[in-house]
Amino acid sequence: MSPLTATYLQRSSTHPTALGRTLLSLMSRKRTNLCISLDLPSPSEILRLLDILGPSICVAKTHIDILPFSGAGDIAAFTGALAALAAKHDFLIFEDRKFADIGSTVKAQYGGGVYRIAQWAHITNAHTVPGPGIIDGLKEVAATVAHPRALLLLAEMSSKGSLGGGEYAAKTLEMARGEKEFVMGFIAQGAMENREGEDWIVMTPGVDLGRKGDGLGQQYNTPERIVGEKGSDIIIVGRGIIGAADPVTTAEEYRKAGWEAYEKRVAGGN
Ligand code: 5BU
Numbered sequence: 001m002s003p004l005t006a007t008y009l010q011r012s013s014t015h016p017t018a019l020g021r022t023l024l025s026l027m028s029r030k031r032t033n034l035c036i037s038l039d040l041p042s043p044s045e046i047l048r049l050l051d052i053l054g055p056s057i058c059v060a061k062t063h064i065d066i067l068p069f070s071g072a073g074d075i076a077a078f079t080g081a082l083a084a085l086a087a088k089h090d091f092l093i094f095e096d097r098k099f100a101d102i103g104s105t106v107k108a109q110y111g112g113g114v115y116r117i118a119q120w121a122h123i124t125n126a127h128t129v130p131g132p133g134i135i136d137g138l139k140e141v142a143a144t145v146a147h148p149r150a151l152l153l154l155a156e157m158s159s160k161g162s163l164g165g166g167e168y169a170a171k172t173l174e175m176a177r178g179e180k181e182f183v184m185g186f187i188a189q190g191a192m193e194n195r196e197g198e199d200w201i202v203m204t205p206g207v208d209l210g211r212k213g214d215g216l217g218q219q220y221n222t223p224e225r226i227v228g229e230k231g232s233d234i235i236i237v238g239r240g241i242i243g244a245a246d247p248v249t250t251a252e253e254y255r256k257a258g259w260e261a262y263e264k265r266v267a268g269g270n
Pocket of ligand 1: 037039063096154156157158159187205206207214218236237238239240
C-alpha cells in the first residue's frame with residue numbers, strides 16, 4: 001500500500017526506521033500530525049508552552065542556538081526538561097539544525113560543542129549540498145547514542161527563491177535511498193517518490209491557516225493543501241500558533257485541520 005493512502009497506524013509497523021515506527025505510532029494514538037516550531041527567545045516560555053501544547057503535538061521543533069543560555073549547566077537543564085516533557089506528553093524532539101558541512105565537521109557539531117544535539121534530539125536535519133558524506137558523519141554519531149536517532153534531508157524549502165526542489169530534490173532522494181535505516185524522510189513541500197518498500201516521512205514548514213507570507217521570504221500553505229493535496233505527513237507551524245492570543249485553542253485548530261486533511265487523503269485511497 002502506498003504511504004499516501006496507508007494509515008499512520010499501518011505504516012507504524014512497517015516503517016524502515018525505528019524512530020519512524022515510534023513517530024507514526026504516536027501520531028495515530030494521539031490523532032495529531034502537528035509539529036510545533038518553538039522559535040521563542042525564552043527557554044522557560046518554551047517549556048511552559050510545551051507543557052500545555054504537549055497533548056496536541058507529535059513533534060516539538062527547536063532552534064537551540066537562538067536561546068540565550070549563560071552556560072553549559074543552563075543548556076543541560078533545558079534539554080533535560082525538554083526530554084521530561086517529551087516523555088510526559090508522548091512527542092519527539094526535532095532540532096532544526098540544518099547541518100551543511102563535510103562529514104568530519106558535522107560529526108563534531110552533532111555530537112559535541114555546548115549543545116550536544118545528538119544526546120537529546122530524536123530527529124535532526126541536514127542539507128545535501130555537501131554530498132552523502134554529511135549523512136555518514138551524522139550517522140557515526142547517532143550510532144554512539146543509546147536511543148534511536150533519525151535524520152531528515154532537506155529536499156525543498158518553504159522560502160521564496162529557494163534553490164531546492166526539482167533536480168536538487170531528486171538528487172537528495174537518491175542520497176536517502178542508500179541510508180534507509182537512518183534517513184527517516186525529508187523536509188519538503190509535499191510527498192516524495194516512494195518505491196516498493198520505501199516510506200519517506202515528509203515534514204513541511206510554511207504552514208498557516210491565514211497568512212500567505214511573513215515579509216521575509218517565508219511562504220505559507222494550508223494544512224489541507226500540504227497534507228491533503230500534496231501528500232506531506234506532518235505540518236510544522238510556528239508563529240501561527242506561538243504568536244496567537246490563545247496558543248492552546250489555536251494549536252487544536254491546526255491539529256484538527258491537519259488531521260482532517262490526512263483522514264480525507266487516506267479515505268480517498270480506499
Ligand atoms: P513559522 O513561524 O511557521 O513561519 O516558522 C517556520 C519554522 O520552520 C522556522 O523555525 C523555520 O526556521 C523553519 N523552516 C522553514 O520555515 N522553512 C524551511 O524550509 C525549513 C525550516 Br527546512
